[in-house]
Amino acid sequence: MLQVKASIQLKDQTVVIIGGSSGIGFATAQMLQELGANVTITGRLPDKLHQAAKELGDVKTAIVDVTQETDIEQLFAGCDRIDHLVVLGGSLASGKVASAPLVELGRPIAERIWGAIYAIRHAVPKMSNGSITLTSGLFSSRPIPGMAIAAAAVGGIEAMTRALALELSPIRINAIAPGYIDTPLLKAAFADQYEGVIKAQAAALPIQRIGTAEETARSIVFLMTSEFITGEVLHIDGGGRLV
Secondary structure, eight states: OOHHHHHHHHOOOOEEEESSSSSHHHHHHHHHHHHOEEEEEEESOHHHHHHHHHHHHHHHHEEEOOHHHHHHHHHHHTTSOOSSEOOOOOOOOOTTTSOOOOHHHHHHIIIIIIHHHHHHHHHHHSSOOOOOEOOHHHHHHHTTTTTTHHHHHHHHHHHHHHHHHHHHHHSEEEEEEOSEEEHHHHHHHGGGGGGHHEEEEEEESSSSOEEEEHHHHHHHHHHHOOOTSOEEEEETTTTGGGG
């Protein structure tokens, strides 16, 4: 019944996913297509974006670096109407505040905070209602050494979500806060240590495993179609913030 309702709500709706060429973004695009939405995905790497488009089929694409406002502006200039915006772009850059190069420390802020701001500024004039979904993360509530700036970035997204729910009304704005999700981004972040890290994290979680991109995509669709929810942060972490 819920899937039928979502299909009715999203059929022929225009959805733009910033960061949709792999992982959570790709899974979300796939799910939205199945529900009848018209989807545009973006990515930084042409080959990766082309492969995603090939697998998805009927999808629009755009090469976008979220840290470049001109890229974002050009993306939305080609849109007549936007019903839903999903902003997933952002790396897991790490580094200690006292010693890491400033350019590295600046990446999480540039990608997650400014990337979201650019997207919102250029999408909102094309929206009359609908929703915006931003991306926070587990580090906002469970920080670890070396991730202070990443924690600041995702924590800032949560604060911005609450404030913008008032500022952008009647457009709804929410955020997801994924924990450890099995995606290419997570694998790249931990590289050779991935298997060991994931095994340890899974053992610590109440549900004894990490999450999937598809589970996170379902949560994004839930926020899109739940018309009485705004200003919320939905934690998809298997209880990770509790342990």
